[in-house]
Amino acid sequence: MAQLNTSDFRKGSKVILDGEPYDMVEVNFVKPGKGQALYKCRLRNLIKGTLLDRTYKSGDSLEAAEIRVGDGQFLYKDSTGLVFMDQGSFDQYTIPLDVAADQARFLQDGAVCSIMYWGEQPIGFTAPDKAVMKVTYTEDVVRGNTSSNLTKPATVENGEVVQVPAFVNTGDMIRINAQTGEYVERVKS
Template identity: 35%
Template sequence: MAKINGNEIRPGFVINHQDRLWVAVKVDHVKPGKGGAYAQVELKAILTGTKLNERFRSAETVEQVELEFRDFTYLYEQGDQLVFMDQNSYEQVELDKEFVGERAAFLQDGMKITLEMHEDTPLGVRFPPNVVLEVIEADPVVKGQTAANSFKPAKVSNGLRVMVPPFIAVGERIVVDTAEATYMRRAD
């Protein structure tokens, strides 16, 4: 852990504050006419999601936490647990579905993901930017719709509903953005 001055905090930094790990969500640097400058920082607790607004003066020091990024392979689902294997040590890690969140629907056998770790504790999951899924249900095209600005709902192989252009039909493979769960393009 590195010590940094309070005015060096930037959005995305992970700090140890009040014996908890926080990620800086928003940072405003304030220079009042009277008194010293400070950083007004909106923090979000990594493990609980609690928010906190805190002032850090430039003379104060905080501990910036360096996260370790380790590559894992998704193996299988077991009840409410998702099982991953470290690609280097072959050690297996189980994570709650709730911890992974809604994006767990994108997990596919053998998918490579990155876990953000701190002292061997997983703090976050990074998915590939997109996945290829098959369209299993799609509404028929409404006559008169133009492809330029109209989309129709479709259900893809992982159960999610995605808005797709009218020319996409059942059985086609499409590329879906994992961050937004949105259609990107037809798969090659």
């Protein structure tokens, strides 16, 4: 396997630690007045999602993780997690809900996502940036109680609540930023 030297440590580098893949979330170079340079790293376990802080001396090395990314179509959600189908091999994989975290909030059936694999095991995914959803319920705005930037809560088809401008009504289709959960625009049907 390829080795990653401390001089190659960067945010986003993938390494193997204790037999599991980790992502370098933060890398700080520290040069004390005396002694060797240090690399203070914050690592996120790509399987469990836990964070870990480690310090490495200049000249240390870690095994690089062989991570590949492929396209996968979201099929459905069940009690064990989210089920995806690999676009190339048509194999089905389940990604646990605790790994999915907030990315699954606005995930729609049939959405094509980027699936991250370690060997043949799927360890994570990146949802599409935007989602188009129907507003199932929102309060009507009382005439005269409007201002230029008035927002109100709206429930969308998957049950999530999004803050929308006052002109959005029940039954409208809206585009949502799936990463932040913010309203982007109203979509014409």
